[in-house]
Amino acid sequence: xxxxxxxxxxxxxxxxxxxxxxxxxxxxxxxxxxxxxxxxxxxxxxxxxxxxxxxxxxxxxxxxxxxxxxxxxxxxxxxxxxxxxxxxxxxxxxxxxxxxxxxxxxxxxxxxxxxxxxxxxxxxxxxxxxxxxxxxxxxxxxxxxxxxxxxxxxxxxxxxxxxxxxxxxxxxxxxxxxxxxxxxxxxxxxxxxxxxxxxxxxxxxxxxxxxxxxxxxxxxxxxxxxxxxxxxxxxxxxxxxxxxxxxxxxxxxxxxxxxxxxxxxxxxxxxxxxxxxxxxxxxxxxxxxxxxxxxxxxxxxxxxxxxxxxxxxxxxxxxxxxxxxxxxxxxxxxxxxxxxxxxxxxxxxxxxxx
Amino acid sequence: xxxxxxxxxxxxxxxxxxxxxxxxxxxxxxxxxxxxxxxxxxxxxxxxxxxxxxxxxxxxxxxxxxxxxxxxxxxxxxxxxxxxxxxxxxxxxxxxxxxxxxxxxxx
Numbered sequence: 001x002x003x004x005x006x007x008x009x010x011x012x013x014x015x016x017x018x019x020x021x022x023x024x025x026x027x028x029x030x031x032x033x034x035x036x037x038x039x040x041x042x043x044x045x046x047x048x049x050x051x052x053x054x055x056x057x058x059x060x061x062x063x064x065x066x067x068x069x070x071x072x073x074x075x076x077x078x079x080x081x082x083x084x085x086x087x088x089x090x091x092x093x094x095x096x097x098x099x100x101x102x103x104x105x106x107x108x109x110x111x112x113x114x115x116x117x118x119x120x121x122x123x124x125x126x127x128x129x130x131x132x133x134x135x136x137x138x139x140x141x142x143x144x145x146x147x148x149x150x151x152x153x154x155x156x157x158x159x160x161x162x163x164x165x166x167x168x169x170x171x172x173x174x175x176x177x178x179x180x181x182x183x184x185x186x187x188x189x190x191x192x193x194x195x196x197x198x199x200x201x202x203x204x205x206x207x208x209x210x211x212x213x214x215x216x217x218x219x220x221x222x223x224x225x226x227x228x229x230x231x232x233x234x235x236x237x238x239x240x241x242x243x244x245x246x247x248x249x250x251x252x253x254x255x256x257x258x259x260x261x262x263x264x265x266x267x268x269x270x271x272x273x274x275x276x277x278x279x280x281x282x283x284x285x286x287x288x289x290x291x292x293x294x295x296x297x298x299x300x301x302x303x304x305x306x307x308x309x310x311x312x313x314x315x316x317x318x319x320x321x322x323x324x325x326x327x328x329x330x331x332x333x334x335x336x337x338x339x340x341x342x343x344x345x346x347x348x349x350x351x352x353x354x
Numbered sequence: 355x356x357x358x359x360x361x362x363x364x365x366x367x368x369x370x371x372x373x374x375x376x377x378x379x380x381x382x383x384x385x386x387x388x389x390x391x392x393x394x395x396x397x398x399x400x401x402x403x404x405x406x407x408x409x410x411x412x413x414x415x416x417x418x419x420x421x422x423x424x425x426x427x428x429x430x431x432x433x434x435x436x437x438x439x440x441x442x443x444x445x446x447x448x449x450x451x452x453x454x455x456x457x458x459x460x461x
Contacts, residue, residue, distance in 0.1 A: 091372060091429075091447050098428035098448070282416040289412060293405045294425050300398060301445075303372060304428030311413055311420040318418060338424055 005031040005052035005125045010042040010068065011084075012060040016107075020055070020084070023114055027122050039063030046076055053125055058085040058092055066092070066302075069099045080124050084117075098304045141193060142221055144200060149173045149217040154205035159192055161199075163346040166192040169209050175220055176211040181347065182256070185212045186220065193224040249273040252330075252348050257340075259316060260331040261348075264288060276331065287320055287329045295322075310341055319345040323352065372430050372447040379403040381439030390445070406434040406441050 007024055011017050017035040024033050031052070036042040040063060042054070054072060058065035065083060072079055082103040083096045093104050102124045108114045141159065145168065148155055152173035159166045166180040166188060178189035213220065245263065253261045253275035260276030264284055274280035290309065298306045309320040317332040319341050330348055332341050377388035383403045390399065406423060413420045425432040426448075433444040 089371075094448060095372075095429045283418060286409075286412045286416040286418070290409045293408065297402060297405050298425075298427045298430070300401070301373065301427070301430060303430030303432075306425070306427055308426045310422075310424040310426075311409075311418070312422040312424070313413075313418060313420045316418065318413075318420070342426070 005029050006050070007031045007033050007053045007055060007121075007125075008042060008045060008051045009033060009035045009055050010037075010039065010060075010065070011035075011057040012037050013057075016057075023118065024055070024121065027118055027125070029122060029125055031125065039065075039068040042068060043071060043075075046072065046079070051079060053080045053082060053121070055082045055084050055121070058083060058087045058096070066095055066099065069096065069101060073100050082121060082124060095304065141195075141200070142225070145170070145175065145217065145221065149175070154207065156203040156206055158201040158203055159195070159199070160201075161195040162350040163343065164195070164350045166195075167203075168192065169206060171205065171207065171209070171211070173217070174211075175213055175215075175217045177209060177213055186215065186223075189213065189220060190224045190227050193221075194227070245273055248352055249275050252351060255330075255344065255348055255351075257333050257336050257344055258330050258348070259333060262287060262329040264327040264329070266325045266327070272326070283329065287327060291320055291322065291327055308342060308345055310338055310345075312338065317341055321345055321349055323349050328352070373445045374447055376442060376444045377403075378437065378442045379407070379440050381407070383407055386440075402432070402443060402445075403441065406432075406443055410434075410436050410441065 009017055009020055009024070011020070014037060017037065021033045021035060024031060034045060034051070036045055039060060042056075045051075046054070056065045056068055065085065069081060069083070072081060081101045082105060083101050084105050084107055085092070086107050088106060096104050103120055105117055105120070108117045144157070148157070148170050150173070154171050154173075157168040157170065159168070164181065167178065168175060168189060169177040175189065178185060178192060180188045180191050183191055215223070249261055249263055252258065258276075261274070262271050262277065262280055262284055263273040264287060265272045269284075269288070271280050271284040274284075277283060291306070294309055295306050298304065306322065311318045311320075312334075314334065316334050317336060317338075318329060319332060320327065320329050322328070328345075328349065330345060332344070336344070371391075373390055373394050375388065375390035375394075377390055377399060378386045380386055383400060385396075385399055385403065388399065409423055410420060421436045423432075423434040425434075429448050431444075431446045431448055433446075434441045
């Protein structure tokens, strides 16, 4: 029998803590409830033992809820979080979701609202152990395709990985075609199988679609698994020679609309990779200085993490974005709109990570 | 009866609202016009202006002249347009719907 979930309640009002403790005890999963009246103490409790869920007020003295959530997101990324507040400002709701909270709830004031709140919280608690697609717990995309093919099903799988989308057409248990934004056929299938995370959706079959992939599904999966293993081997074994990075940069430099790409590693002055620039160093210096300055500014403004910086010029546009310990700068054709650049930049970063 | 106040719950400090408004600076970073709330710290306005002007000048020095900068934070969008060496700068909180009212793109 699995241990009951543990919920930490954070609110500066002791009466409300007592009230919500009683309310949350009614959850079907019978959680253990812990309480804290200050952000500092809540953080100390989270350090000392694992919790399933943090239910957090926003308006508190000394350390407010947004500050707590910001630290929690960084230090305990797996922890589920629910904001329970009487602050109804849209801006705070937006900022809380930007910090990755799972739910934002106005403090319930009626029996019906309490029941809805309890159902939502139970759903968030249950999500930990039930991650997956269409009830297939812990199943990978390979597993799902195998299941569809072994069952001789006909369907179209639509897979999304952040801004990237792909489709796999299955007809009578065989993979007949595949497509991503830029690729089709087998290359698209291998690209999709390389995505580490994603969501799946099953669409109605398209029986009229011509067969493009002639390989059997077993052969396809085997080849794709080998390609993924090889890529993983490069990533795990030899990051120093940079061959994987060079390959990725070369691929991304061919992204539609991209004129150049520059990849910078944190703490290194020289660009790690550059394509399409005759003299990358001055641009690299500008990128490093500009991202550093606007990151620091964002912290002072409490605007949340810097996601993207775009510069629009009469001859060329440029977009800068951080990802993990790398900074990216991509030059874009000047006829692209700011919205299109933003969308394309997200795809470039997702492709880099896939 | 003031002694009863010791039993009252102390009012929590108000959370800082994200800035919303615009301002214009000249080439030396002096603020010419501003629609930002008066409570928004003046030093922070100057710092924003300084960062923006430095970014424009740095881009020009790198042979990549820019006329507009858009900085997207998760909860805030900053848009700056170059204005004869100075700049006009817009600050707009990002809402969940993604519609950023008062943004120059939508104005």
